[in-house]
Amino acid sequence: MPSSPPTEAFPAHTPAASQVFVTVLCHGPLTRSDIGGRAGLSAAAVTKAVRPLIEAGYLVEDVGEETRPSLGRPANPVRVDGGRALFIGVKITGDEIIAVLTDLCCRIRVARHLPLTARDPGAVLTLASELVRELLAEADGFGAPVHGLGVAVSGDVDRAAGVVRYSPFLEWHDVPLAELLGMTTGLRVTVDNDVRALTVAEQWFGAGVGLSDFALVTVGAGIGCGLVVHGRVVSGAHGVAGEIGHVVIDPAGPPCHCGNRGCVEAIAADPAIVAAVRERTGVAVTDAAGALELAHRGDQGARDVYTRAGDAIGRAIGTVANLFGPERVIISGEGLAAYDLFAEQIRDAFAAAAFGTAAQCDLKTRPLPFDEWARGAAATAIQSFIRSEARH
Amino acid sequence: MPSSPPTEAFPAHTPAASQVFVTVLCHGPLTRSDIGGRAGLSAAAVTKAVRPLIEAGYLVEDVGEETRPSLGRPANPVRVDGGRALFIGVKITGDEIIAVLTDLCCRIRVARHLPLTARDPGAVLTLASELVRELLAEADGFGAPVHGLGVAVSGDVDRAAGVVRYSPFLEWHDVPLAELLGMTTGLRVTVDNDVRALTVAEQWFGAGVGLSDFALVTVGAGIGCGLVVHGRVVSGAHGVAGEIGHVVIDPAGPPCHCGNRGCVEAIAADPAIVAAVRERTGVAVTDAAGALELAHRGDQGARDVYTRAGDAIGRAIGTVANLFGPERVIISGEGLAAYDLFAEQIRDAFAAAAFGTAAQCDLKTRPLPFDEWARGAAATAIQSFIRSEARH
Structure with a gap:
């Protein structure tokens, strides 16, 4: 221990x-x-x-x-006094673990990455615990106690129970992550869905400060959405909320892993863009960076794919605005690297889809580097500490 | 006076x-x-x-x-003690005014309808004031004071200001209805959007009691939606919320009055159904009752139109569930007269569109006769009285 x-x-x-x-x-x-x-x-x-x-x-x-x-x-x-207490935030992706040490104001003091070689809970737990121990050692130098650990995982996460119910990227089912990491690290642990964690960080420390109703839309490997309504993050009565990725844009569109066709994610997420660029251009691009490079070199087929992606994202944001009338929608995620290619289309499609005054909603882009996802996890730990709700 | x-x-x-x-x-x-x-x-x-x-x-x-x-x-x-105080609720449609006298528990004691012969604010105000006066006279017989008047109007209504910003059915812009009716009736007046008012009635006195997150979807002349999130009705930062009618189901679908194509309302609202039945069957039906009769007589073309409407409604409810994760969705409205024709399709399309555990959301149908819309208005008056927020 x-x-x-x-x-x-x-x-x-x-x-x-x-x-x-x-x-x-x-x-x-x-x-x-x-x-x-x-x-x-x-x-x-x-x-x-x-x-x-x-x-x-x-x-x-x-x-x-x-x-x-x-x-x-x-x-x-x-x-x-930000230096009065420290927190650790960990984001687990399918490929790596990112951990940050933050102060009480959620400012990053130290960041660490480790590639993930296996995805089973045991292997991930060992690696995450190792990273946390490294950051605890670093924390000694700051002269303040570490008061909590937040962990962000994509998928269906039950924050109150500290359990990852289902994570598609990790292929996890019902992993009691808070309890396990509590035992290996000795810290109070908060586990939350990664997009909700990022939403908490935006609400308390970012572009959502002072807003009672806003949405955060993340674009990248998937298309996610965190919603704040009446000043609180929406979690959904059954654990699902903010699934903007499965708003259907075109019932005749490409098949989606969820079983439907033409979902936003099947048009605008990185794997969909890579597949569409390959199909349209015949160039064997293998990842988002390759697709992006082709489009930035001026390939019209590749550019058309980004235009269509922007249209899908803009329409989906329009649906969110029509249903709950947020004051602002923050657009972020690693997919923003392509923002110059689809920004105009997002705005145009949003304006066309927004009903009446819903079009007054402020669209704001905010590049968030990958460390920010781990910072989001730290924000949930800060929240739990202040509300004294984390498990130990 | x-x-x-x-x-x-x-x-x-x-x-x-x-x-x-x-x-x-x-x-x-x-x-x-x-x-x-x-x-x-x-x-x-x-x-x-x-x-x-x-x-x-x-x-x-x-x-x-x-x-x-x-x-x-x-x-x-x-x-x-329901009999301790009385309230009046008024619903204004494009064709008639419906008014009810309720007790404090929102039970209807008296209901009155008057056809609307003109839609300008002056004519409607005169008629509404007349109905309210009739109900005030009736109220004398119940031996309790009338403590508020609620008015429900479809469209963009600013409840806090008591102003109808825009009502498409009435073609009203910026009508200070609360102030006007306060002067003619001497009552404290609350004005709200009709679907939101019905949502308040469901939340306090209906199928939403005890739920912190639910949606009410109304099907009929339009397709509306009231949302309760974290125990409060969602109003939208810019006055628009719950616009499920403009969720796009099929971008290649029929044109909608909002300027887009294939909105739920362009497929499943009464006017869309009537137009589609006429087109499919060649029978010159003129209203929803005519279209319904044809379908009930077994006309396959007409039945197909209802099937498609049910599919659109079910998909849209799936989108609401994926975004908010409500515990329950209450389906209501005069369009429920056709429920036997599209119930199965609504459930199937909802199940296909719902992502993961969002499918656990309870779909509940609830026939609400037209008086219920006026009762919803009374519910807002009761709410304002209890919270002491109505203008006088």
Whole structure:
């Protein structure tokens, strides 16, 4: 067993106290009065929540010239001390494991990658535990405890139970990953679907801060979608939500692995693009980079494939906007490398599909390097720590 | 001006008190302990919230044999006294106005219909005010005050502002309906989109009670959808949400009034069905009843049109399930008259379109007669009264 840091409880024991901390984490530095305004809490409630958080070092007060107004409460802004605690985020793909060490503000301090040689739970567990131990050793140099481990896996993940129900890339069924990694690392572990984890990172630390309704659409090996409605990530009553990849664009389109035809994923995900480029051009490209290169060299057949992919993504985003009216849709993922090839088509198809004022939804592209997926996992660990909901 | 009842404030002045009342309204009769369990509140908080509601007559205690346990709080269940207050709900369609008088439990006491001879705001306002006055006169006989008026209109409605932004059926733009009807009736007025209003009625009094995530899909002159996510009706950041009618099923399908092709509404709404039946059969049917009769007589062409409509509705519900993962989808609307013709197709297409466990979503049909739309409007008035949010 590794030498794990002692487990420390987060000193916010009421929903109001958690809310105050999250408000400062997402929007700080803020004065107590601004916190109250944003969180809908009284000045007294904010002051009461802030005190133990300052005492425990999670919040710090920026002492300026005017340390205390003549009447009333301190007017100095408070902010989160990011260095007060560390977290580890791990993203498991079919090919590699990516792990990051972040601070409490989810800033990456160290990143590590390891190629995956086998996909069975035992092999992945051994490798992931090894990476986590390396990062725990690195963490010693930062002088702050590691307070949680987040793990992001694509597929059907039951976060509350800490179980990967089904992961197609890994071919896993019902793997109790949180419990297993808790035993090998000694850390509190949160396991979540990778797109939902990235959505949490965007909600708390990215382009979703301050929005009660937004969507994150990821484009790459698959087409994923995280939804935030009424300020909370949508998980689905049966574990499935955000499956934008299986919105049918054309019932006469190419077959999809889900059994239908013409799903967004069967038109716009990397494997579909590679197959379509091969078919259209006769060039034996083998991966997304090869297809992209061909299109960037001006091959019209390859370019047409990207145009069609952009059309499918834009229509699917239109469907999301028509159904739940998000304020913003963030488009991201490794597929954004081709964004110059299909950006216009995404916007045009979205505008045509959006019904009435749904077209006012803001489309925002945000390149997220692969480490960001691991950072998303760290964000879920930070969330669990603040809400004291992770298993140990 | 009509003799309006004196305005009385609802005696629940905190979010917790409203929540206690709504819990009893939706689930009662309940003991205080059950209320606390469902609402996540302490016994003390429940007792504190219940007292003024009993004193004001909104809640009543069912006194049984065991009026008080030897120790602790009263164990008798409390329930809402439905007769304590009345509400009026009005649904405005392109052809008629339907108005109902309901009690506090949203049970219809009186219903009235009036055909609409003109659709301009002035004519509709006059007619609606007349109907409301009739119902106010009827209300005198029930010995309880009328505490609010809800109005449901299809289209883009800004409930908070009380304004109908755009209603295609009525050809209205920016009509401040709440303010106008408040002046002519003296009542507190809530204006909402008709599908959202029906969704509120299902959430508080129907097949959505107790569900934090469900959808209501209405089939008829249009195809509508109300969504409840995390326990709240989704309104959309820009006023559009639940536009299932414009999910594209087939990009090579018939043109839709929205400018796209093959939308659900262009395949499965009444006008589309009537047009398709005429085209397929050569029989000059003029309305949904005529098309339905032909299909019920066994005409294969007409039956095929309903099969295709069922397929489109089922696929669209699959998309909703894949994106939100609702626990249940309630299918309703006047189009259910044809349910025997497309029920199987809806279920099959839904099962094929649903991804993984999203297929576990419960599809439930619920015939709602036209009065129910007006009842939905009354439900929004009840909601506004309890939350003290209606304008006066």
